[in-house]
Amino acid sequence: MSGVRVLAGTRKGAFILTADGKRDRWEVSGPHFAGWEIYHMKGSPADPDRLYASQSSGWSGQVIQRSDDGGATWEPAGNQFAYQGTPGTHQWYDGTPHPWEFARVWHLEPSLDDPDVVYAGVEDAGLFRSGDGGQSWQELPQLRGHESAPSWQPGAGGMCLHTILLDPVQQGRMFAAISAAGAFRSDDAGQTWRPINRGLQSEGIPDPDAEVGHCVHRLAMHPSRPDVLFMQKHWDVMRSDNAGESWREISGNLPSDFGFPIDVHTHEPDTIYVVPITSDAQHFPPEGKLRVYRSRTGGDDWEPLTTGLPQQHCYVNVLRDAMAVDALDSCGVYFGTTGGQIYASADSGDTWAPVVRDLPAVLSVEVQTLP
Amino acid sequence: MIRVVLPAHLRTLARVEGEVQLDISGPVTQRSVLDALEASYPVLRGTIRGHDSGPRRAFIRFFACEQDLSHDPPDDPLPDAIATGAEPYLVVGAMAGG
Numbered sequence: 108m109s110g111v112r113v114l115a116g117t118r119k120g121a122f123i124l125t126a127d128g129k130r131d132r133w134e135v136s137g138p139h140f141a142g143w144e145i146y147h148m149k150g151s152p153a154d155p156d157r158l159y160a161s162q163s164s165g166w167s168g169q170v171i172q173r174s175d176d177g178g179a180t181w182e183p184a185g186n187q188f189a190y191q192g193t194p195g196t197h198q199w200y201d202g203t204p205h206p207w208e209f210a211r212v213w214h215l216e217p218s219l220d221d222p223d224v225v226y227a228g229v230e231d232a233g234l235f236r237s238g239d240g241g242q243s244w245q246e247l248p249q250l251r252g253h254e255s256a257p258s259w260q261p262g263a264g265g266m267c268l269h270t271i272l273l274d275p276v277q278q279g280r281m282f283a284a285i286s287a288a289g290a291f292r293s294d295d296a297g298q299t300w301r302p303i304n305r306g307l308q309s310e311g312i313p314d315p316d317a318e319v320g321h322c323v324h325r326l327a328m329h330p331s332r333p334d335v336l337f338m339q340k341h342w343d344v345m346r347s348d349n350a351g352e353s354w355r356e357i358s359g360n361l362p363s364d365f366g367f368p369i370d371v372h373t374h375e376p377d378t379i380y381v382v383p384i385t386s387d388a389q390h391f392p393p394e395g396k397l398r399v400y401r402s403r404t405g406g407d408d409w410e411p412l413t414t415g416l417p418q419q420h421c422y423v424n425v426l427r428d429a430m431a432v433d434a435l436d437s438c439g440v441y442f443g444t445t446g447g448q449i450y451a452s453a454d455s456g457d458t459w460a461p462v463v464r465d466l467p468a469v470l471s472v473e474v475q476t477l478p
Numbered sequence: 479m480i481r482v483v484l485p486a487h488l489r490t491l492a493r494v495e496g497e498v499q500l501d502i503s504g505p506v507t508q509r510s511v512l513d514a515l516e517a518s519y520p521v522l523r524g525t526i527r528g529h530d531s532g533p534r535r536a537f538i539r540f541f542a543c544e545q546d547l548s549h550d551p552p553d554d555p556l557p558d559a560i561a562t563g564a565e566p567y568l569v570v571g572a573m574a575g576g
Contacts, residue, residue, distance in 0.1 A: 141490075142486075142487050143487065164487065165537055165574065166485070166487065166537045166571040166572070166574070167487065167488060167491075167525035167526070167535065167538070167571075168524055168525055168535060169524065170491065170521070170525065183491065183521040186523070186524045186525075187523070187524060187529050189529075
């Protein structure tokens with residue numbers, strides 16, 4: 108029977124959770140890299156045994172780890188992320204120019220077809236690529252070199268490039284999202300970029316429909332239909348049907364349209380998931396009820412999914428990279444919380460159960476579907 | 479023989495137990511000690527100071543012979559007790575939460 112491997116990055120190490128296709132009994136290994144922040148781990152679609160992990164700490168900075176046996180053993184890879192050329196400046200919190208400074212890798216996106224190729228989204232916002240399995244990293248500097256970059260500002264969590272989507276159909280097309288600059292698209296493998304934020308409205312910036320400056324929290328795409336993008340913005344859940352050329356709001360009947368993650372059902376391109384959070388000032392679920400909301404209509408019409416989730420006194424958050432879906436026949440949905448729980452649903456979100464309850468704060472969740 | 483003590487999280491990363499011992503030919507300075515350390519354990523590059531002998535990371539400190547050498551010029555000679563191996567050179571993770 109096929110199974111799943113859930114890769115969880117936390118504030119104090121990495122955990123790997125495995126189960127067979129029933130997804131009701133779990134083996135938990137970890138903490139790997141105990142004591143270090145694991146912002147993200149992800150496996151190669153081309154070789155499920157090849158995993159990459161972003162390991163960092165306030166003391167000792169960035170380390171990239173690589174596994175060639177599905178996480179049983181790890182080897183450190185390269186950790187030199189040098190911005191190409193003169194780094195330049197972006198806007199600091201007080202409005203003054205601030206030099207670009209590398210802080211950490213937020214997101215690792217392995218290539219769809221080459222296990223040795225992997226992209227890294229970093230803070231301060233930049234995009235790097237490795238073609239040798241993470242041993243060396245080269246910036247794709249044109250994104251950071253966009254004419255709007257000197258005006259980009261950090262969000263509360265830093266100025267991070269947190270989302271990288273690779274188009275499986277149109278060769279060379281990729282999407283990136285930056286807090287707080289917005290979404291960007293390249294059609295030539297990262298050689299040129301342009302903002303794709305038309306239709307976004309953000310009341311927190313001087314010009315609510317500016318070309319850049321939006322705090323995009325997360326983008327999601329279904330691989331069979333890559334021109335349709337979904338976005339959880341700081342406020343507002345959005346949809347584009349033309350690869351980001353324009354966006355429309357699909358928040359509909361959500362109790363709050365603030366949140367962080369958004370994901371798409373593996374087999375139903377119009378079924379999407381979000382976790383509403385009360386507000387930017389109150390990073391916990393409305394009414395203390397942890398509810399995943401599912402739309403089966405590509406947005407606008409949402410239903411709460413609550414079975415198995417705490418419906419009182421719950422004040423955790425779910426961060427932007429902490430939701431994932433598997434590819435089994437009955438689509439599994441997973442998310443992790445800042446309270447250290449990882450919840451799994453083996454039935455598209457209808458029912459949920461905790462896999463673990465007491466991990467460190469969960470920063471990211473990915474899942475691999477194993478043969 | 480130069481003795482170097484690493485903080486626990488870097489011992490784990492470098493897969494060493496206890497002190498690290500280094501042979502250094504030429505002047506024994508903070509730079510030459512860290513260069514030798516990184517040559518023996520490449521995984522430590524960038525975790526104590528910037529790549530290519532870059533600046534000390536903000537929350538790393540260098541102690542020796544009960545002195546804080548963190549702000550000393552990296553090419554100053556280290557005390558004889560460090561050069562002879564009588565005392566270890568300490569790489570310390572600053573007390574900074576976590």
